[in-house]
Amino acid sequence: MSHYPLSIMxxxxxxxxxxxxxxxxxxxxxxxIIRSPIKEVEQLxxxxxxxxxxxxxxxxxxxxxxSDICNTCSDGTRDNSLVCVVEQPADMVAIEKSGxxxxxxxxxxxVMSPMNGIGPDDIRLKELLSRxxxxxxxxxxxxxxxxxxxxxxxxxxxxxxxxxxxxxxxxASGIPIGGDLKYIDQVTIKRAMETRYDI
Amino acid sequence: MSHYPLSIMxxxxxxxxxxxxxxxxxxxxxxxIIRSPIKEVEQLxxxxxxxxxxxxxxxxxxxxxxSDICNTCSDGTRDNSLVCVVEQPADMVAIEKSGxxxxxxxxxxxVMSPMNGIGPDDIRLKELLSRxxxxxxxxxxxxxxxxxxxxxxxxxxxxxxxxxxxxxxxxASGIPIGGDLKYIDQVTIKRAMETRYDI
Numbered sequence: 001m002s003h004y005p006l007s008i009m010x011x012x013x014x015x016x017x018x019x020x021x022x023x024x025x026x027x028x029x030x031x032x033i034i035r036s037p038i039k040e041v042e043q044l045x046x047x048x049x050x051x052x053x054x055x056x057x058x059x060x061x062x063x064x065x066x067s068d069i070c071n072t073c074s075d076g077t078r079d080n081s082l083v084c085v086v087e088q089p090a091d092m093v094a095i096e097k098s099g100x101x102x103x104x105x106x107x108x109x110x111v112m113s114p115m116n117g118i119g120p121d122d123i124r125l126k127e128l129l130s131r132x133x134x135x136x137x138x139x140x141x142x143x144x145x146x147x148x149x150x151x152x153x154x155x156x157x158x159x160x161x162x163x164x165x166x167x168x169x170x171x172a173s174g175i176p177i178g179g180d181l182k183y184i185d186q187v188t189i190k191r192a193m194e195t196r197y198d199i
Numbered sequence: 200m201s202h203y204p205l206s207i208m209x210x211x212x213x214x215x216x217x218x219x220x221x222x223x224x225x226x227x228x229x230x231x232i233i234r235s236p237i238k239e240v241e242q243l244x245x246x247x248x249x250x251x252x253x254x255x256x257x258x259x260x261x262x263x264x265x266s267d268i269c270n271t272c273s274d275g276t277r278d279n280s281l282v283c284v285v286e287q288p289a290d291m292v293a294i295e296k297s298g299x300x301x302x303x304x305x306x307x308x309x310v311m312s313p314m315n316g317i318g319p320d321d322i323r324l325k326e327l328l329s330r331x332x333x334x335x336x337x338x339x340x341x342x343x344x345x346x347x348x349x350x351x352x353x354x355x356x357x358x359x360x361x362x363x364x365x366x367x368x369x370x371a372s373g374i375p376i377g378g379d380l381k382y383i384d385q386v387t388i389k390r391a392m393e394t395r396y397d398i
Binding site for chain 1: 220
């Protein structure tokens with residue numbers, strides 16, 4: 001490493017700080033960057049800084065947004081009476097990719113985890129509950145992960161909504177489509193049996 | 200992808216242009232960047248642009264440099280009578296890492312390849328020959344790759360030096376250290392036998 005000019009060593013160091021990028025890869029990327037047209041490099045450099053500065057939480061759903069209200073929340077064609085609750089922006093993107101859901105989202109920006117000292121006040125739960133009041137919301141779909149923390153968070157939110165007119169539902173767990181039963185873990189099979197439905 | 204805000208989509212696109220980085224990795228890196236402290240992101244962004252702008256070819260050896268003359272060429276402790284000829288800056292770094300060589304370098308910035316229309320005038324060969332004249336150089340070590348092109352380039356340079364007082368040598372080919380003979384290819388074994396030396 002010390003055999004490179006100083007600016008290259010710095011760039012390699014900065015790039016290798018990114019997750020999953022080792023020193024070898026950082027070196028390869030650096031070599032690519034110094035050989036690339038200046039226009040492309042300017043674009044990359046600017047895009048990194050601009051995106052970091054621009055991106056904020058949507059003040060309705062707490063998802064990623066370029067502006068105060070995100071594209072999904074400001075999209076007039078979506079069903080505002082449905083709110084899908086997820087842990088992270090990436091979860092929302094995964095559901096959007098499926099194309100099945102045309103309601104709105106609420107991003108908790110985390111998950112309750114007593115073991116790590118993360119309680120109901122450390123996630124965007126208060127904001128969800130106040131959003132539900134008086135916004136004509138009919139159903140809250142709890143789509144937190146099926147981890148212990150995700151399940152506990154979903155249960156907690158369902159309890160909070162028990163005495164409200166809003167219906168709380170949980171996204172189904174079970175055998176993934178294309179899944180081979182003999183390779184599916186026992187907990188998943190147990191849940192799939194318990195939550196079986198009439199066909 | 201279209202489920203992200205525009206600036207995120209742009210950043211993912213720009214990052215996934217880098218070699219060996221797919222869209223999934225670019226998405227992961229983008230998410231990391233928008234969650235990183237602004238100071239770190241500024242440093243990365245600046246370092247990319249600055250390095251690209253700063254790095255040039257050393258006007259003596261044509262290696263990577265921050266300034267007109269690179270660190271190696273301006274290092275007074277190195278033996279200027281020895282010139283090691285390599286194809287690319289990364290080859291020079293590989294030799295430097297071995298710590299065995301204390302002479303200077305000449306980076307050809309390519310290799311002769313008649314198949315691809317790359318002749319002696321398309322690499323930094325003229326510059327090598329003019330550097331050799333009157334600079335009190337005693338030995339040129341040809342350390343181009345042991346590919347067909349690298350071998351041909353080394354032979355060509357050796358021919359150019361035939362009638363000069365400068366000695367041309369070729370870096371040795373043979374069994375890599377720690378190499379198991381039964382896994383070494385035949386061409387390498389043939390070369391190792393041909394160039395065997397007395398012990």
